[in-house]
Amino acid sequence: MKTISLSVSENDYEAFRAESARTGKSIASLIREAMVRYRDERIGSVRRLDRVTPFPGVRPRGGG
Amino acid sequence: MKVAVDSGVLVSAYAGHGPSQDACIRAIETVLGDGVMVLTATVLTDFVDTVTDPRRFENAPTLDEAVALCNSFAASSNVEIAEIDADDFVAAFALIRDHGLDRDQITDALQAARLRRLGISKLLTDNVAAFEQFGFIDAVDPADPTYPAVT
Numbered sequence: 001m002k003t004i005s006l007s008v009s010e011n012d013y014e015a016f017r018a019e020s021a022r023t024g025k026s027i028a029s030l031i032r033e034a035m036v037r038y039r040d041e042r043i044g045s046v047r048r049l050d051r052v053t054p055f056p057g058v059r060p061r062g063g064g
Numbered sequence: 065m066k067v068a069v070d071s072g073v074l075v076s077a078y079a080g081h082g083p084s085q086d087a088c089i090r091a092i093e094t095v096l097g098d099g100v101m102v103l104t105a106t107v108l109t110d111f112v113d114t115v116t117d118p119r120r121f122e123n124a125p126t127l128d129e130a131v132a133l134c135n136s137f138a139a140s141s142n143v144e145i146a147e148i149d150a151d152d153f154v155a156a157f158a159l160i161r162d163h164g165l166d167r168d169q170i171t172d173a174l175q176a177a178r179l180r181r182l183g184i185s186k187l188l189t190d191n192v193a194a195f196e197q198f199g200f201i202d203a204v205d206p207a208d209p210t211y212p213a214v215t
Contacts, residue, residue, distance in 0.1 A: 049143055052088075055124075055133075058124060061120055
């Protein structure tokens with residue numbers, strides 16, 4: 001595990017503090033969960049676009 | 065290398081027909097293979113608005129299908145979505161004033177202003193004249209028979 005420190009807005013801190021109280025999880029645990037979700041959804045999903053795949057069946061009216 | 069693509073070329077590639085569609089597909093795939101395709105927010109907006117118009121296309125894709133494609137652009141490492149900010153509007157209206165443009169050229173000026181601020185000069189477009197007038201955009205039409213390979 002790496003240890004990091006970060007500055008956050010008071011609103012974000014309060015939201016995580018309240019969620020921590022509600023769930024019984026530590027704020028650090030919630031932040032780790034958020035990082036994993038971000039990694040999976042945003043970083044892990046990044047792919048190269050190699051091919052142009054036209055919309056199937058679409059055709060310009062007037063043959064243009 | 066980063067190359068910007070205009071909405072007309074994007075529309076032709078994804079919803080066009082015939083040799084011009086083939087040329088636009090080849091040009092975009094060349095850009096994707098060699099570097100990064102840059103799409104401004106205005107281009108994406110125009111693209112979605114155009115391809116989903118049933119007056120212009122038979123079997124036009126749904127809005128959801130067009131948005132899904134745009135989301136795949138945003139999720140691709142070799143596609144860059146360039147947002148438009150307030151400074152771009154200021155720069156665009158300066159271009160409009162300096163070049164005596166009409167109201168229907170506002171989005172072209174916005175795109176040009178954004179690309180200049182990003183340091184991107186190469187643009188694939190079906191409207192070369194509209195961008196070459198600015199003097200800082202190297203505009204090429206991939207559907208033009210004289211179109212050179214993108215370098």
